[in-house]
Amino acid sequence: MPLMNNSRAQVIVAECPTADITLDFHRVTLDALPRIAPYLRLSTSRTCDYSTGGIAMWVDYFNYEYAIAADTLFIKGLDESDRSHEAFAVPLGALPLADAIDVLRRYCASRNQVLVLSAVPEEYLPALTMLGATDIRRLDAWSDYLYSADELASLQGHIFNKKRNHVNRFLTDNPDAVLEEITTDNIPEILAFIDSIDVCGKADVAMAEFEREQTRAVFASWPRYGFEGAALRAGGRIVAFTAGEIIGDTLILHIEKMNHEVAGAGETINKMFAERIVAQNPSVKYINREDDAGDPGLRRAKESYHPVRLLSKYDLTMPL
8 A cells, every 4th residue: 555655646746747846936126137037038928017127117016026936937916907916927937837827826825815817918818718717807007009110210101290290390499409328427317307297197196106216216227227218308408218128029118208398309209219229129120118007198199109009918817
């Protein structure tokens, strides 16, 4: 009998190759970004949630933590649709998705909690459905707006007539306008610009204020993020700036700020920055300008650039 029990135990272990994998989560910090970035680049999605900026800039809002086990990245945070509950990102790395989900199932079972995946890109739904996903809910306010990089760089065609007119008017009114790189020399001016932004008219003032503080934090540690960035200067002052990161064929814009009292500043930096990115990085085919967070004004502004696609995201439950 002892021999039979030992043999049976060996079979059970063989059938459950992830049984000995444990997850030890740590808070996401700037020091952790070089460790997690290679895993994030394994995502098949173009959503902002699987980028270093998308995580690092919102770590305080969603309490992001990470664990790396079996050469696979696990991200834990708060549910994007209900921040009172814990949720996870789709694991990325060497483990097959089914095995990685099993690791999360055991982790949640040991803590007597439901396994919820949040902000799941649409591309992962078929595989997760096959693994038993239930209660699938689309996060309407969090869909990312994806654009053709060439279209934003050229603004060609009748659908962009108004945008071109705004750019032309800005350049006529500001013949000295120049797009400059973000460096340690102009960051103090950018920080002063950030402080001048009025968030009182935003649909969600608390979130807008949080975003402002995170933007300040990015520029306080600018070299460590590895972002692409530019500022638009006119009349001797900065009137707009933008920053993001390139992942694969997509530029993900994490920051876009402009002086709304300067007509055409926003349209001009959008076009000039897209031109620069496309010229310097021919592999970039798309620009992700992220979500509208349910803000009607922001939604209209992003729709006016005619996205080629909305990148939908979902919450779902994985039964234990």
